[in-house]
Amino acid sequence: MTSSPSDPELAVHPLQEFADAAAEAVGGEAEIQFDTIKLRVPADQWVNALTKARDNLDLVFFSWLSAIDWANDVEVGDTLNEETEERIELLCTVCDLTEGRRITFSTDLPNVKPSVASIVEVYVGANWHEREAAEMFGIEFEGHPDPGPLYLPESFLGNPLKKSYPLLSREVKPWPGTVDVEDMPEKPSTENPEA
């Protein structure tokens, strides 16, 4: 695993040079977290940045596009450790087909009525991914050639992957098993005898 150099302060990450070059070529801020380069760009530069990534950085392979709902009122899942600004973070990973270098582009959209230009013109494979993100997070992709739900039926209401959308099966019937692992009775551990 290259992710854990013994002294992270001193060691320069092997991807740092590429990340800096990419940030300069595309415009934006690069950040390396656990071997993943994340390049933040403003929302109005979204299409422009990905076009440059394809043409100038040779990142021709479209891997995926999706989003994260950063919300404070988390109803399902875990509580956040710290307050975050409520926003939708749109992510798109593209990579090259020689050395396998990849960049995850990121842009912030408002939590209410998020909207961004479609990148289907740049990467045709984004078509289905954008439709999925649209129905799951309520993001509007302007200029998408074939908008409409992908997985969900036409009549479906709501955006299931938003944190404010309840997981109905969990609401109706609680999880039948032990929810918190810490409550398990003390037994001689078979998982890890040395621990």
Added chain:
Amino acid sequence: MVTDNDLTKHLSEAQVSVEIQTEDMTLNIGPQHPSTHGVLRLVARVNGERCFDVRPVIGYMHRGYEKLSEVRTYLQITALINRIDWVSGYANEIPFIVAAEKLMDVEVPERAQYIRLILTEMARISSHLIFMASYPLELGAATPLFFALRDRERVLDLLEGVTGGRFHPNFNRIGGVKPNAGAGPTTKKTPQDLPAGFLADTRDAMSVVLDTCEEIEDLVAGNEIFRARTKGLGVLPPEVAAAFGVSGPNLRASGVNFDLRKVEDYLPYDKFDFDVVVGENGDCWDRWWVRLQEIRESTKIIQQAIDGIPPSGPLQAKVPKLIKVPQGETYVRAENPKGEMGYYLVSDGGTGPYRLKIRSASFSNISILSWILEGVLVPDIIAIMGSLDFVLGDVDR
């Protein structure tokens, strides 16, 4: 009473009307259709024997794993993600577990890494053998199915011997693999290890699989019908494949020398000598041929791994009993039998992910259908669709 004369007249009129009025017809294939490998629906506009505007309709099996992952613990999620691509369930676990280990900064013991690698390659062989069975069947040849499934069963038996499951092993744990791997009489003496004789059996099975590859090649590759139905059909240029995100054997068949086993470090593939199989034309034949060769390369990797596996050692790194993954984000991807499978894991420090984006190979691989099926003959729909080797669980997640 219709006389012969009338009939001839009618027939000749009918002939004329057929020639003048050709109408487009909408043809629906699926959701239940043997060649869709699950529940995929295609809506095509058919003019004569040619089809246009093919529109895949998916979502019949959408189970919402990304949402479910947000309320599950890390241990529970491996059980879920086995069921994404159920033909190679074991391989699905690896990138997710490696992503969590990356955030936790856990070093996996070498022996556990080797076991993971051997089992992943076994999953690849069993997945490709399913393709070797089903693809000729879809083109009308039933015999290769018996050869391929016979040996797939052999491989699955070995996989089951170690993990306890044929399809859904749920075998990886953060920091290693499930302890007491080979539950059986030998467990008490040598806890936490492989079943007795596993490595020797695997070596035997690999030579049998190689023989079967010969048999399948003899049976299928020289078959005139198979060649006629696959060569030059469904050609996928590399730049189109890349823009659509088509990955794995489908991408390599188009002549792109790109294999995540060579460029990512999720398992110690750099210690082994194997070739990346690359096709030439990107047609259905190449996609079949690349998969056949990949079975051979996988047996090569497994043989080397059996030679190199540390004879003893821990299978599990020290991890806390209650798994809490520190805050952070990472994307880990792996070369699955179907293509690039990756997980974008966002942790907020809790016992489960804050967000888990699942990038599955078949989803991107079949998004190409409307492009690649434009203007092909109706019977070729099945030939092209089958050659892409997708699984609907991997499409719908």
